[in-house]
Amino acid sequence: MTAAGRWTTAAVALLERLMATQAPAIDKAAGICADTIAAGGLVHMFGTGHSRMAVEEMFPRYGSYPGFHPIVELSSTFHTQVVGANGQRQAMFIERVEGLAEVILSNFTLGPPDSMIVISASGVTANPIEMAIGARRRGLPVIAITAVEHSQASQVRHSSGTRLLDNADVVIDLGTPPGDALVTLDGLDTPVGPGSSVTGVAIINEIKVQTAELLLARGAMQPVLTAASIVGVAKSTQLFDDAYAEHARRLAKVLTPLPTTTDPPTQTPDRPE
Numbered sequence: 001m002t003a004a005g006r007w008t009t010a011a012v013a014l015l016e017r018l019m020a021t022q023a024p025a026i027d028k029a030a031g032i033c034a035d036t037i038a039a040g041g042l043v044h045m046f047g048t049g050h051s052r053m054a055v056e057e058m059f060p061r062y063g064s065y066p067g068f069h070p071i072v073e074l075s076s077t078f079h080t081q082v083v084g085a086n087g088q089r090q091a092m093f094i095e096r097v098e099g100l101a102e103v104i105l106s107n108f109t110l111g112p113p114d115s116m117i118v119i120s121a122s123g124v125t126a127n128p129i130e131m132a133i134g135a136r137r138r139g140l141p142v143i144a145i146t147a148v149e150h151s152q153a154s155q156v157r158h159s160s161g162t163r164l165l166d167n168a169d170v171v172i173d174l175g176t177p178p179g180d181a182l183v184t185l186d187g188l189d190t191p192v193g194p195g196s197s198v199t200g201v202a203i204i205n206e207i208k209v210q211t212a213e214l215l216l217a218r219g220a221m222q223p224v225l226t227a228a229s230i231v232g233v234a235k236s237t238q239l240f241d242d243a244y245a246e247h248a249r250r251l252a253k254v255l256t257p258l259p260t261t262t263d264p265p266t267q268t269p270d271r272p273e
Helices: 006-021 023-038 049-058 088-094 100-105 126-137 148-153 196-218 233-252
Strands: 043-047 068-071 115-119 142-146 170-173 181-183 192-194
Touching: 006 023, 006 181, 006 192, 006 196, 023 043, 023 115, 023 170, 023 196, 043 049, 043 126, 049 068, 049 115, 049 196, 068 233, 100 126, 115 126, 126 142, 142 148, 142 196, 148 170
Parallel strands: 043 068, 043 115, 115 142, 142 170
Antiparallel strands: 181 192
């Protein structure tokens, strides 16, 4: 059998399964997001590795709107150089370091009405698990987007003995098999063509659209980033400016301020050579 079209066929089947099995969980997630945004809060979003694609798909993109706060650490996602400085080995190491998520969270003062979406296909690395744990500790409902079968087939690595799906109020299953890849070829003993990105992006956009519908019903819809080809240059520019201003306003409320003191420094900082 030729390989042509096999990945696309498998991806379409994944999407059909997604809507057949995950619609209730997506509905719950959209309800949480609408509650957060209507109350003036932020839906914080976090992912490492290739999960950053789903995080950045939510906002800022054409057809998206403020209320979602993408949190992406370059140290655990910027790995396109593969080897050498900023390579894949370092990124994979960093996302497994316990304690880093709490350092990231220390930049923000989080609490209700905010919520958190954490995305991780494996759901067993330290950063996503601890981001969910830290968010729940602060009183935020947590939505996990993860590949349940793949996660359960993976060895638990975190010292808590838990996976991401154990630390969430809503779990949305990416539906991909263990190992993520969808196509097996004759003569090759390992599958090719991962599928979690396609279902991850589908889940994000389902949440985005369903949340918008709920916000509209409450009279709380935010300005949508829209191309000039649809609304004209002036209107498009105004929508972008309004959306960015609203995002900045919401983010300013959660950024942890630097400590202020009138006391002189106790010692002179070391100067670089």
